[in-house]
Amino acid sequence: MAGLGLVLHPTRDVTEVVGIIERWATRNRKSLLVRAEDRHRVPATVEPVPEAELATRADALISIGGDGTMLGALRSAVRDPKPVLGVHLGRLGFLVEVAPPELPEALSRLLAKDFTVESHACLACDVCGDDVVAFNDIALIRQPGSGFVTATLAVDGQRYGYYRCDALVISTPTGSTAYSYAAGGPLVSPATHAVVVTPSAPMSGISRPLVLSPEETIRLELRPHSASVAVEMDGVVINDAATEGTVDIRYRPDAGQVVRFDPVRYQERNQLKLSLLDLPFLPDQLRELLPEELRQPYTQRELDPPC
Incomplete structure (x- = not known):
């Protein structure tokens, strides 16, 4: 492993974590x-490269931030998947595994190839003629005050019906714990290959979540009387005022690689985090509910309600 690519959270201070990585890289x-x-934002010893070349030239990527940063790292390497190690600087962090104090050991294990690779699928989407990929979800969301998202659904060319709702979320199994879950969609095992279509606050039409096969193609078409719609890919707005057009979606397996050092511990932590989402308590109250042996690994920031 000759080179590592750094993917930084766009706004958080990453100085401390980058310093740990830079000192480790110098020693090794x-x-x-x-x-x-x-x-x-980095020391002079870190080589700047064009964004399109980062994943191509690196043997692995280190994502420094939360799940959003991790998703961006996966998208950047979708054409040439590389192992992505997530360092946790976010709040909840369902994808990231390593905390900053654990980083030196994690980097050494990465160098020694002492890890497993967790494969992630993505949604390959044609959004009104633009090709995009999403590892969590793609969502059609109404703009406040403009009415409802009204769109027809077709699967493998066969029309199923229509949606009239506040938002329409199409997710991977990984994304089932994100926007789709908040909208009332099912939790889907990451070991499952499926696509979930979940309407948020449906007014009429199809009102239940729909689970589809990965082999099926999905087409959503905005109806002429639909409200102005924003289109989000993994939470990033890619079109903020669509009033017509189609979104074609295909499931693409093995599109991303996530580094895992302790898959069992990682799953246990995620189960705990999911249970915390459904509890209406403040962070200090949540800490009191945890067994003593589990309180210390969770910083106050991890237990804060996600913004």
Whole structure:
């Protein structure tokens, strides 16, 4: 493993974590790369490269942030999947596994190839003629005050019906714990290959979540009387005022690789985090509910309600 690419949270202070990685790389004679746009946020020893070259030139990527940063790292490597190690600086963090104090050991294990790879699927989407990929979900969301998202659904060319709702969320199994879950969709095992279509606050039409096979193709078409719609990919707005057009969606397996050091511990932590989402308590109250042996690993920031 000759070089590592750094993917930084867009706004959080990553100085401490980047310093840990830079000192480790110097000791182990490994090169570090970062997007040219982020050169001012890293030491001079880190080589800036064009964003399109980061995943291509790196042997692995290190995502420093939360799940959103991790999803961005996976998307950047979708054409040439590389192992992505997630370092937790976010709040909830269902994808990231490593906390900053654990980073030196994690990097050494990464170098020694002492890890497993968790494969992730994505949704390959044609959004009104633009090709995008989403590892969590793609969502059609009404703009406040403009009415409802009204769209027809077709699966493998056969029309199923229509939706009239506040938002329409199409997710992977990984994304089933995100927007789809908040909208009332089912939790889907990450070992399952499926696509979930979940309407949020449906007014009429199809009102229940729909689970489809990964082999089926999905087409959503905005109806002429639909409200102005924003289209989000993994929470990133890619179109903020669509009033017509189609979204074609295909499931693509094995599109991303996530580094896992302790899959059992990782799943246990995620089960706990999911249970915390359904409890209406403040962070200090949540800590009191945890057994003593589980309180310390969770920082106050991890237990804060997600923004």
